[in-house]
Amino acid sequence: xxxxxxxxxxxxxxxxxxxxxxxxxxxxxxxxxxxxxxxxxxxxxxxxxxxxxxxxxxxxxxxxxxxxxxxxxxxxxxxxxxxxxxxxxxxxxxxxxxxxxxxxxxxxxxxxxxxxxxxxxxxxxxxxxxxxxxxxxxxxxxxxxxxxxxxxxxxxxxxxxxxxxxxxxxxxxxxxxxxxxxxxxxxxxxxxxxxxxxxxxxxxxxxxxxxxxx
Numbered sequence: 001x002x003x004x005x006x007x008x009x010x011x012x013x014x015x016x017x018x019x020x021x022x023x024x025x026x027x028x029x030x031x032x033x034x035x036x037x038x039x040x041x042x043x044x045x046x047x048x049x050x051x052x053x054x055x056x057x058x059x060x061x062x063x064x065x066x067x068x069x070x071x072x073x074x075x076x077x078x079x080x081x082x083x084x085x086x087x088x089x090x091x092x093x094x095x096x097x098x099x100x101x102x103x104x105x106x107x108x109x110x111x112x113x114x115x116x117x118x119x120x121x122x123x124x125x126x127x128x129x130x131x132x133x134x135x136x137x138x139x140x141x142x143x144x145x146x147x148x149x150x151x152x153x154x155x156x157x158x159x160x161x162x163x164x165x166x167x168x169x170x171x172x173x174x175x176x177x178x179x180x181x182x183x184x185x186x187x188x189x190x191x192x193x194x195x196x197x198x199x200x201x202x203x204x205x206x207x208x209x210x211x212x213x214x
Contacts, residue, residue, distance in 0.1 A: 068201045095201070097186075099121070117160050
């Protein structure tokens with residue numbers, strides 16, 4: 001089936017804007033039908049819907065898969081909110097996945113060759129989001145928000161993500177693979193990585209704290 005004849009009933013719309021990348025794709029099983037990927041830093045709220053509209057058929061699909069973070073607080077909320085709104089408008093199911101898992105999927109071949117890797121993404125406030133993955137892209141532990149000196153205690157040789165180079169430089173050994181979330185990598189994600197009722201995964205406690213009453 002070519003991109004021009006792909007049935008909307010077989011398509012899934014993939015969205016992730018938890019990092020400086022704003023990335024969307026239409027997939028049909030293991031095949032990427034159409035995609036847009038822009039590294040914009042900020043402005044996901046303004047750019048996400050136009051990017052989806054640029055996809056084949058205006059991005060219309062039989063289901064939506066959304067990256068739930070952790071990552072940029074604003075970006076995570078934008079992606080989840082947009083996916084829920086589109087799911088409601090189109091009457092289609094919405095499922096979620098973690099953003100570190102999508103980064104791992106984008107580096108599936110190197111991670112398999114290395115026997116596993118650690119995903120390291122910008123976490124804000126001087127911290128990194130860190131999560132180890134096995135060769136088959138199964139998480140070896142939960143995602144953590146760590147200060148760099150605590151993060152580099154991990155001994156995996158391969159480090160993947162938008163803070164991979166800083167991680168390896170600070171630790172002094174290993175291989176860094178700079179990588180951002182990419183919706184086109186979704187077909188490499190293990191089926192078990194998808195979950196229902198997607199909600200933001202913030203990765204750390206909120207900065208704002210409720211005021212104590214006297």
